[in-house]
Amino acid sequence: MSAAPEGGRVAVTGAGGGLGRVVVADLAAHGWSVLALDRTPPPGWSGDFVAVDLTDYGQVLEVLSGGTDERGPRVDAVVHLAAVPSAGLMPNAATFANNAPATYNVFQAARQAGIDNVVWASSETLLGIPFDTPPPYVPLDEEYRVRPESTYSLVKALEEEMAHHFCRWNPDLTMTGLRFSNVMSVDKYAAFPSFDADVASRQWNLWGYIDARDGAQAVRLSLQRAESGVEVFIIANADTVMSRSSADLVAEVFPGVEVRKELAPHETLLSIDKARRVLGYEPRHSWRGEVGFPPADL
Template sequence: MTLSQSTSGNASSIVRTEKRIAMTGGAGRVGTALRQALAGKVGSIHIIDRADPGDLGPNETWDDIDISDAAAMVRGLRNVDGVIHLAGFPNERDIDDILNVNVLGTHNVFEAARQNGIERVVYGSSNHTVGFYPRDTQISEDEPMRPDTLYGLSKCWGELEAGLYFDKFGIRTLNIRIGNAADRPADERARKIWISARDMAQLALIGLEHPDITCTTVYGISNQRSGWWDNATAHALGYVPQDDGDTVAGPDAHDNATSALPEIANHFQGGRFCAIAHDGIRRIRGA
């Protein structure tokens, strides 16, 4: 595999890999945008998704595979060099759905990677792994997890499984705690934690190639506005975000996401996810 780099100051940013990549969830909104941003920057992309991705780009292929099917996942990850794992339910669900897809499916991805000798995974984690930190608190990836939903809890599982598969089998994973990956932020919270597709692609390339990746966690955010997250680990790996939410947000990007419990949703970083099934009593833990 070859590696290209560009340098800005003391930071070295990986701009291309020749690796053949499998992307679970590659037909989804985030996956589609990321594929476009990675076009010409990876050797090939093998999409793994139940949904039809539509017209395929150059060097793209597609397998209709359910990530909860372990044997199918082993077949689907043959002949690739790395995995970008985005598949799963992107919001709160019943526990059975979360366990079957987000938890078991993620396990199947790591196990299929192990059986196929794949040494690199980029895991699409979530800011909802730490959603119950107050908004006036800045955290790094080293603080304890505080998931705000069963969905967030499933992403904690994925990060922990990545650690297990590094310690036992040497699979190197970059966990990206994605903020808001919409085309453009729709409200004030999204503006503060937004990440562009090209900045996500930059992080993915770092995860696929940087020599210092072990089981490493970073925040998926473009130029920082919120002050909620210390992303020094990402910057030390050469991440130099090119975009920011203030530039792309429309003039109507204000707090318009309604919640039955605004005193909960507006206090914690996870927003309305924190208010789902909440009893309405605000509890403050030391950060």
């Protein structure tokens, strides 16, 4: 198949979330016709919007197939970001009952509507977060079996498995899962220098993060991926949230963990090598420049 062209029609679920609102603005700025989907509109969004309950398959099929009055035509691609966004916000069964059916409905409705380009938010949590059991090695990559440690991440594991089978059923389908690190907006960066006081405060995800603007870049590049089949990518920033060196952090907190390469001083421990190689992804925004810290030594 060929990638959906910039300027095509794309539906974005979870458009009102912290990442979703940045994604819809970024895609619109790059020539996409965006149909925003959520319970409430993204702040400041003046484009097409439909309030939709993603746990209701009929609603999802209608909006993706262009059946909603004045909100057609059928879309060319889907970006699925909607979810209860992390563990512990709702009882476990409620998290599962929302997130798993919503993703199935999006995947299946896209299939029924003939949409063959789907990008969805997977999660760094599949890597074994919160690392009460140490990581198998660093930097972490996409090559080892997922290790969900919560109901939220269990659903993410099921989503990746579903995607494999949807692509098996339809060899022309392209599905791209983005294992986003902890999504950050600029207003959160003022707190980052305080993390140095307690190295354990951010060890739960190996001191990683992703600027929402770079998350949006990864979504846009994923929509241009031309190869059929499913691929998953870790999406993190190139640096960590710490001013201390990455090697020192690993040595102190995870002394028995294998370090598989020589680490640059502030290099991420969530490898983005695959995203760089396949998607052309390159983070452009760091917390350091926002709070007057020296640039990361990478």
